[in-house]
Amino acid sequence: LIDSSGKPVEEYDSIQTGQKYRLLSQARVQFASQDGERAYEAAGPGYLFVDSEGKVLLNGSIITPKPLESLLKGLTANVSSGQDLAGLPFRGILVVPDHEKRSLVYCVTGRADADNEKALAQLQESALENAKGQALSMAMKHIESNRLVKDGILKYRFLGADSDSAVSILERKDLGLENNRYRIWIKAEIPYVLSPEGEKPAKKKEMSSKAPLTVRVWTARKRYRQGDTVSVFLMGNRDFHARIMNIDSSGNITQLLPNDHRKISLFKGGHVYKIPDNDDHFTIKVRGPYGKEKVLVYASNVPLGQLVTQSIGQGLRRFSGTRYQLGFQTRALYITPQQVDSNGGGEFYEATWELETKGR
Template identity: 30%
Template sequence: MEKQPHTQKQFMAAFIWIFLLATLVLLAPQAGMAGNSIITTGSGVAALGNDKSRNQTESEALALAKRDAAEKAATHVQSASEVENFALKTDLVKAYAEAVVTVLEKLESDWIKDPQMGDSFHVVIRAEVAPNLKGVRPAGPWADDPAAPLTVSLTSPKKDYRADEQVTLFLKGNKPFFARVVYEDCSGTLTQILPNPYRTENYFQGDTVYQLPAGNDRYTMTVVPPFGTEKITVYAATQPLGEVAQQTRGPVYLLEEKPDAVAARTRGIQLSAAPAGEKKTAAEFFETAITIQTGP
C-alpha cells in the first residue's frame, strides 16, 4: 500500500511481593514485548569485597536493580488496581507472580566509593516488567474495566482488503492513555498515522472509540499496489511515550528506524512527567498489533 497524501494513490497500526521475587525471570535486554506490562526504573548497589570479581559485582548490582524494578511494578499494580472483582485480582496476582523483567536501558552505571560498603558498583536501569499471562484467563474482560491494567484494542472491520477499498481502524482503551499508531506496509516502510501533523492529539480518554482516519486527519487509507500483508501496531501508556526519529511526509510521519528500534524508543517513558508535578515511579504500558491482507 503506497503512502501518498490525498492523491490518486492515497496512504492507507495483591500483589504478593515474596512470590514475585521468588519466581522472577530475569532476562537480557531485548526489544520489548506485546501485551500488558509496567515500565519503571530500578537501582542496585553491590560491594566488591574480597570474594567477587568486578564482573560478578556488576552482575549482582544489575540483578538487584531488576528486583527493585519488579518491586516497584508490583507496588504500582497493587495500589493502582482498586479491583472489586475478586477473579480479576486473583488473575493479576498469578500473572505478576511469574513476571519477566527486561532491561530497556542502563540510565547510570559507575563504580563508587561507598562510605559503608567500600568499592561498589551502582547501576540504574529503565525496565519493563511483564506479567506471565500463560494459563491465566484471557485479558479480554479487562478491556472495559478501568480498574484493570491498561488494555487497548485496535480493530478493523475486515482482515482482507481489495484494490481501491478504504481501510478503517478503531482504537479504544479501558482508561485514559497516550498512544502512537504505526502502519508497516508490505515493503517494510513504517508510517506513524497517529499522532500526525494535522491530528496532533496523543492523549485519549478511556471507554471511548476513536476512528482512524477521522476528524483532522488529512490522509486516507486506500488499497493500492504493492499488495501483501500489512501490520498496524499501537503503543500505549499511562505516561507520555518516548520520542522516535521521524520526518513529515505530507499528512503523516515517516519513521526513520526499524520496528525494534521504534518499539524500544517508544518505551523510553519519562516517569517524572505527571500531572501537577507528581512524580511517577511506574507507567502502565500496552502494545498490540493487527495484520491485514491486501490484494487486487
C-alpha cells in the first residue's frame, strides 16, 4: 500500500478514513476493523478508500466484508533477515491484550562471607541480598542487549526501584556454609514493562523478531452469543513454549493447548495457530452460564513448569487450582545452561484476552 503522499504503508499499520491508498498491481491486502466485526480483502491495481461512515471502496466500488476467520486460516508470516515480520494479518498484529506481564527468570547463588561477629540470620540476609542483586543486574544486562532497546525503539522499566522491590523469589534453597561463605540459591523473577508510564507502547514493534518475546492471543470478536462458535488464534514474534488456558465466567480453568489430541507445546514464531484446529476433537460453542471469559497464554523461550490437570473429555483438561497457583506453577521454568543465552535466564510472557458471552 502507498498513501496519498507516496509513502509506503507497512503491513501492520492502520488505515485512516478519508484518505486514498494506492494498491499496486498483483498486490493483495487483508485488513479488518479494530473491533473484529468486519474484515476485508482487496487486490490491486487500484485505489483503496474508507469513507467517514466506515464503508470500504476499491476503485469507487464498495467492498463486502468477509468472515475474519477465513482471512486468518492457514496464514503464516514471512520472516526476512534484518526485517520486521511481514505478511501478518491485520487483526493478528494490531491486537492489544487486555492485560500482559513480562519478566525474566534467573537461577542465582548468593554468597556472604562468614565471620565471628555475624549471626546466622545476618549471613542469610546478606547472601539473599547478594543473589537478588545478581539477578537484577543480569536482567538489566539482558534487556539492554536487545537490539530494539539498544537503538531506543523500545524502552523498558522494572517494577521496582531496587533489588528488594524489583525481584520476586519463586524458589529458595539454603545451601549452608562452604569455605567460610554462606550460600543461598534462588530462582528469581524480575517483572518489567516495555514502555515507561505516560508513553504509548510501541505495539507493532513488539512483534518484530528482534524484540523481547511477545505472544498475541485473540478471538475474532469480543462479544459472542449463545450458540456462536469461538476460535482462538495465537502468534508469537519468535519460537516459544506455551500453554493456552480458558477461564470461564464461573472461574473454571480449562487447558485448551496442549491437549490430549494435539500435544504441541513448542510453537514457531510468525505462524498463526488456531484453536480448535483440524487435529483437535472439540469445538468451542457459547452456552451458559454467560458473562466475562478470559483466554490466557503463558509463554517462554524455555519449557514451562509442569501442571497437574484432569481430563474432562474431548481431549481437554481442567486445572483445579487457583489462577495464582496456575501462574506460579507455570513459572517454574526448566532453566539449564543449554537453554539460555550468554546472559542466563529465561524470558516469560503472559497475556490475557477478555471476551463476553450472552444469551440470545
